[in-house]
Amino acid sequence: MLSYILFIATIGGIYGLLALSLNLIWGGVGMVNLGLAGFFAVGAYASALLTTVGHGPIAAGWLIALVAGGVAGLVVTLSTTRLREDYLAIVTLGFAETVRLVASNEIWLTRGTDGISGIPGPWKRALGPDFNAVYFLIVVLALLVVFFVMRRIDRSPYGRALRAIREDAQVAQVAGKPVLRFKTEAFVLSAAIAGLAGALYGHFTSYIAPDMFLPLITVYIFLAVASGGTGRPAGALVGAYLVMTLLESSRFFVEWIPGVTAVQRAALKELLIAVALIVVLRLKPSGVLPERVPPAPRPS
Amino acid sequence: MSLLQITGLRGGYAAADEIVKGADLKVEAGEIVALIGPNGAGKSTLLKLIAGLLRPSGGSVRFKEQEIAGLGAPAISRRGLSFVPQERNVFGTMSVAENLEMGGFIDGAHARKRMAELYERFPMLSEKRRAAARTLSGGQRQILAMAIALMNAPDLLLLDEPTAGLSPRAAEELFGTILALNKSGVAILMVEQNALEALSVSARAYVLVQGRPEHEGRAADLADDPTVRDLFLGGKAQPMLRGNGDSSNKGTGDFT
Amino acid sequence: DPIKLATLTPLTGAGGPYGPVMAKAAASVVEEVNKAGGVLGRRIVLVSEDDQTNPEAAVRAARKLIDVDKVAAIMGTWASSVTTAVAPLCWESKTFLCTVSGADSITLLPHQGFLIRTQPNSKLQVTRVGEFILSLGAKKAFTMIPQTPFTQSTFDILNQVLPKGGCAHQSLIYDDKKTTYRTEVDQALRTSPDVILANGYTPDTVVLLKDLYRAGFKGKILGFAYSINQKLVDQVGQPEVVEGVYNFAPASAEGSSAFEKAKAASGSANPDPYTCQVYDHINLVLMAIASAKAATGEAIKENIRKATMSGGKVVDNAVDGLKEIAAGGKVDYAGASGPCDFDEKGDILDCKFRYEQIKAGKFTLVKIA
Amino acid sequence: MIILQALVNGIVSGTLLAVPAIGFTAMFAVLRFPNFSVSGVATLGAFAGYLAYGVGLQMAGSLVVAFAVAGVAGLAFDKLAHLPLIKQGALPAAIASIATGIILENVVRLGFGNAPRGYDRPIARDVFLGDIRVSPQQLETMGLALLLMLLVFAALAFTRIGKAMRASADNPELAALKGIRPERIATLASFVGMGLVGVGGMLLGLDSSIDPLTGTRILLSLFAAAVLGGLGSVPGAVLGAFLIGMAEELSVLVVGSQYRAAVGFIAILVVLTLRPRGLLGERAY
């Protein structure tokens, strides 16, 4: 049981990174990135290829994942600068689909739908069964670093400018904020974090394939951020673990339901997750930890 | 019995936070009443409570001798009460003509005739009848908002700063329109920051401060009351166009 | 203290049409065995999880099976990507894995013996398909296939086999999520093929067959039995559309008693090959446990081949086999999907193939070879 | 030649997209959030129509059943789950609609399992017009789609209730002040929009087969169509559906069928860069 919980906590941490990434641009600038899974995939593939085909060190894989995610983010923002917010959503969705198609079809590079197996884990041999625990700590470390960076941004003038852009980009421009620069930086940073999450994922499970990066994962992360609370890093984290808990606990719950077939049980499980999320959203429309307006510092 | 009789009305935007804290106020049939007060006093909130956009947390609103508190805006408007809000008072994405049509939603039968009348009264609207309301200038939008409210021939008209953004000439014309409407029997409750002008066309007035009517009386009396003048009407500085061109401190800006 | 085993089949997602029946077949076998007293005097508990046809979800589900349920074996993984994702978890935790995925790469993984597969690998299968196409007298064949782990090897093998027999071969990869394939069909028909290999799954093959019919294709069509089966015929609804279409499958030992048992276990008159294979998985695993007198993954790995020892008593279900083993005998399980003899990599050694043709809405046997 | 044929094919597949796209965009025009649960509702409509057809209703009757069932279910979810969140903005409502889409998909799965099913309806061979082949049944579908489009378009553009819908989308408070009851308008929009999506699901099922993922399969193309034409524009959705249909078919000739899905998005990217509000802008009519 413990190792299972450890495993889920690790995957939850990776979801948490994705949620923080999404929160930065959705909660922060109000850009909707429905292509999160695409950036996740780019990072995972970059790092997997570097460490398997390229025999590079794992740390370099993580680094390259950050960079690859960021570069993908840059390409997407630059090609969508003229698009309005809701349209961006559709285009990013298309980006993720395209990434998946490329991963499936460009076999020379990605090994196609076979996927890449044998991705090394750090000190995996030496650690043996302790690997999961150590990797959990690595993920938690990455999560904490990203979390604190996000919190810093959230509370800084930079975050304030991002929010202003989210609320009304035109007025923000009148206030002198270079909207394009802010959006690009935020999107690139967010994509880089998603890329890192991808690399962390690949080195943990040792195998990646195009089917791992279905839009469903983006959906989970959106549900996480929405139920946790947009616009607040802590909300994103809470949401990620909330979704993970729902995903996993529903497994045990449906085992108790008698007289249903396997497929009905699977359907009930997904139903349960969705219903639970709707209930959370109805009870807490702004999420469990809603965005706060920070009080002005009182003059001394 | 008054046309509109409000007693002890309370309410605001969130249950915890009352903005209007017990207001007593009435409008007789065929009367023009002004409501003035500092920014944030709760004037707009009071009007929204009456019109049913906000649900009162206490007190009573009787209109044509029936309780309307809590009925909701569509039902209240169907009883002959029209409200022109201060903000967001037109349908931005729809054309001027469609805006007017929506104004007459309840009473579609007479819409065509009224529209023609309004086009005549406000020729600008006729010129712009195909333009999306969002493209109108600030003043044009104000006129449209007023016209929308007139489309369903109300018995009581609530106006929230109808002349804000109007040129002096247009403001004057609008006050003319208000008087004319009043002559035809429409009662008017009007919030104005163009306060002296408003008082000059009103019979009675209330001064709302922090959610309560602090002063009330005949409009002319309030306009001359020194406390009211100092606190709410801009004190010594008089709008120049009233006091026959007295512009003693005009152009005193020390330009270098 | 029960023995815990698991099925991990696709109950939702693209594999959704197959997984539920698979899980059901395994569950019925377990029920039978429990009724007959279990294995080693212990009851069997079969946990069923959904791999969602998605390796990410499958990994989480497998983790739960391994860490929480502590199952000794996981059976029935279907999509190759799911199997590849789950396999490392299994061999690292010494859990036995039985799969129906066909990608060649799977048995090449360093699985240390913790994996067997009942599905012939794609090389074996496609070679047989090629030979069959030639036997139909084809001069120009065309393959339509979605992007899967078999796609490339299918092309490679057919491009070898067919030209040798004097048949030209062309192919096209399509997107299996589309609702029409008119232009794809136009593309194929432009090469005026006399045989079309429709190599997708049921939902897309239904659309494809309808579009081929609408376009007036007069040549022969063939496809794998996992997609061209009774369900497909029912869905198409109109017998003319599928008239004369061939299907092809590793011979579930048709007519064999095991096949009849699998029918009963799955509650389906026409169990697809995957269902037959999972029926075999559970039987093999149960008998392996009995032979080992231990219910661990390690024990199953060491003893799985003892369930099919030549010279043993031929059985077609675990209940009989367990009796024989308990009595100290040897067994030779003859499965619903075939003989179930494995090489050291975990691939089945050989299998027969079964060819059928639809006539007036019914499948009629062409040959088993 | 083959290009011409591909274009014709594109129009045919475009019509299948057009009906649910009209429903989706019409709802967007009034309720102002992208309702992702159209995937589940389309599936539900397909199954409702399937059952009705199965018990012996004619095609028209089954379409009505599909419309009604999808409309009622869509409406219920809008009231219970989506619209209460709209105060928080369009996105929370959109997110909730993803969840309700999952709910619907699984309700269908709970009742019908995963196995695909087909309508028991004769399939006609294509007819040749010169060298171009067209399917009579698909022409029927196309006619139906165009008819529905005209109806919805006319309703939004010319009728009082249609204008009231747009008014309450534009400024709900003011609409209420004018005696329009925004909840009723929202109810109507949800019902009709979702009804159309259900009909779309059924038409799709007639052409191929149905299973719990029927709606999900078209979700991306459906969005692409609506966005390409301009979110909230009914004729735009139809135009977008045709264009996406044609772009996808042509892409089979150019980059190969496996990259079909990507082509739609590239088309959107190009169009939106040139026309940021879609081809026909965002006027609802």
Added chain:
Amino acid sequence: MPGTMPLLEIKDLRRAFYGLDVLRGVDLSVAPGGITGLIGPNGAGKTTLFNVVSGLVPPDAGSIRFDGEEMAGWAPDRISRRGLVRTFQVARGFPKLSVFQHLMLYGRDQPGESLWQAIVGTRAAREREAALAERAWETARFLKLDRLIDNPATALSGGQKKLLEIGRALMAEPRLVLLDEPTAGVNPTLQNEIGERLLELPRRGITVLLIEHDMGFIARLCNPVIVMAEGQVLTQGTFDEVRTDHRVREAYLGRRAA
């Protein structure tokens, strides 16, 4: 002010919307260090002029020189950072941001707005933030918004939103501020106080161009006054000069002024 170069010089500025000529060749200039009034009938094109000058709407033709630099076609943020800030006639803002955040946002030269400094949190950023916070409080107090300083902008009354518009512009310390009916909807008493405050601006190096329909306000504050009508400048001069112009009376002031 002969000899001084105009701070803002607009020549033959044109803009049409769907064939409707809204700006039909506007020529005007604003001298540094004063308060210039801009009046004209509703729909004359005053706000459109502000939109074009502030970069929100690109001009069809014409030149806009600010401090000697041609900036027609520049992006709004670039114009703003050069020191030309405008307010909106119909108050606009960031609904969920507090009054305080609105004010802070308009502060110029914020090191904390670079991503790097935001993450590491440099001293320069902190000090600038503290200095701006002090100014924000002061501004809020003056506009009687200090009680509401943590209110989100949606929870302000109509007049308070207009006050916040003024406050933001003041926070920006621009060289030229374009005020679009800054006190429409503001209580007369507070309006007078704001007038006083605006009078101080030129001394602090801030030049003002303001649109108003309140003639008392224009009379007290503005010299010169520019009159626009139908997309062109009709006339310009001291308030008394333009007031007596019969065209101005006819089109703008109305009967009682005559």
